[in-house]
Amino acid sequence: MSIPLPSGIVPVRSLTTDEVLYGNRLTSYRWEVLEHSGGTDSLVGELDGVVDGSASLSWVVNSAVKGSGGLKVTDTDETKPGRLSIRDVSLSKLRLRPVRVIEGLGIEEPLGVFLVGSAPEEWSSTGRSLSIDLLDRATVLEQDKLAASYAVGTETPILSAVKDVIESAGESINIDASVTTTLGSAMVWPATTPKLQIVNDLLGTLNYSSLWVDGRGRFRATPYVFPADRSIGYELLNGKERKLVDGEDSIYEPDWTRDLDLYNVPNRVVAVQAATGEAPALTGTYSNTDPYSPFSFAARGRWIVKTLEGVETPEGDEASVVAFLESKARQSLIASSAVQSTVKVKHLPIPIRVSDAMRFANSPAKINARHTVTSIELEAHPLGLMKTSLMEVIDL
Known part of the structure; x- marks a missing residue:
């Protein structure tokens, strides 16, 4: 079962790194409301009443459910054309897709599909508001657990088994049908095992990365690539020979940290x-x-x-x-x-995701090395920044 591209997103045109980093930008966010049916999500409108400056998103590479976030929404009596009030949607079924829009560059970047975790209400003289906690689409598989034991034998292609488990939770994924590798021995999971664990256990036998959700909200199963072999999309550098310099052209704050942990690292x-x-x-x-x-x-x-x-x-x-x-x-x-070297830096939003490779260089600190993105915290409002954790790549 394929997932059609929902309407409402302008395809991102091919941009140079310089355009993304230094082009004229006016950033805004919209929160698209999706309807889930038959394993697919389709666009039904845009959420109205999101409080300015209240929204944030984050991703952690080693978490089973990698994406999370939150926003505050006011219950509006009158909505703008094409928008939905929070009172018009079912919170138990609500799926939101945040889209970052950078005007001037023609970028509309979807940031995933999120479900509601909790939504406590606040009442005041002006009405009701809700503080909504968000978790990405993988939450469906994390919360759906086996009612009885489940086994995958040696005759079933591993990716086909992954697809079956995901579809049993009412979701869908496109897999590479040419990969027909099977298990060396049968695997069995007891009742109450989360289906997300089953999927990741199976992907591990192929040496794939754990299941992740891309910006459009699609489940992805992809082979693991060693950090030293991942292509570098962006560089966070200092020094006049580079365009990412300290001063008016810099996209990152001059204050950053590095943690060093040398204890118990195995050889x-x-x-x-x-x-x-x-x-x-x-x-x-x-x-x-x-x-x-x-x-x-x-x-x-x-x-x-x-x-x-x-x-x-x-x-x-x-x-x-x-x-x-x-x-x-x-x-x-x-x-x-x-794990012995982790950098945390705050910068203007750029289109990256956890596990991506970046180069971080700082002459005073004598750092010039490939790093991978281990976590991202995004302030999802027009003046918001990204806080990114980068782990230095060790190639052995």
Whole structure:
């Protein structure tokens, strides 16, 4: 079942990085009301009464439900043409899609689809207002849990099983039908397991990233890409040789922070295959032997080992399974090594999402390195800024 592109969004024209960063911009946000039916969302109007300066959105890369947010809405007696009052919609069914509009650049950027978490009311002499908490569309799969145990066998393509689980929750996803890899052994989940956990467990056996929701609100299942191999879209730099300079052309605030955590960073990871009957579990190991790394065996003179137990693997011969386990071990070692350096910086909104790669450079701090976006906090109003957490990329 495909998800049609809802109306109401002007396709983003191809822009250069310079246009996005330095073009004339007047930013505004609209909150589109969507109706869900048959696994798809369609546009029914725009929400009226959103209080200026009240809206915010955030995303965290390692959260199962990655997106959240909030806004305050007044209950209006009269609405502008094409808009809906909060009294005209069912909060239990409400789905909102915020769209950031940058006039002058022709950018209309949808920021995901969100459901209502809670909506406490406030009453005053002027009427009613609601403070609405938002969670992204993955909430549907997180809240829908198994009524009985569920199994996926070795004959079903893994992505097909992912699609089946998502559709059982009344949602839909487009998958790559050419990927027909199956499980190396059957997987079983007990009753009350969230369907989002099942989906992410299955995606993990393909070495895919966890399920995410794109700006248009579509579920996405995509292969994991090592941070060092991700393309860089934007750079946060200082120095006169770059356009992102301190001063009137800078898009980020001069005050920023960096956290360093050097304790307990492993230099070896061992991934152990989940039990598969009487056969002994296979293992895959990845070690940090980089003589220039402060965490390597050469630098420390000892091994600090992290283990990944019970790793589910796809079907394949012993060599391919070991290679899969080694890739998982490498992925874990890189992630564990990267936590030692995290930058937080506040800047003008740019079209990025968590897990994207960016370059952060600061001459006084002697930093010039690729980073990945681990969290974003967006003030979703015309004068709002973005607060982005960046983790330095370690390639091993």
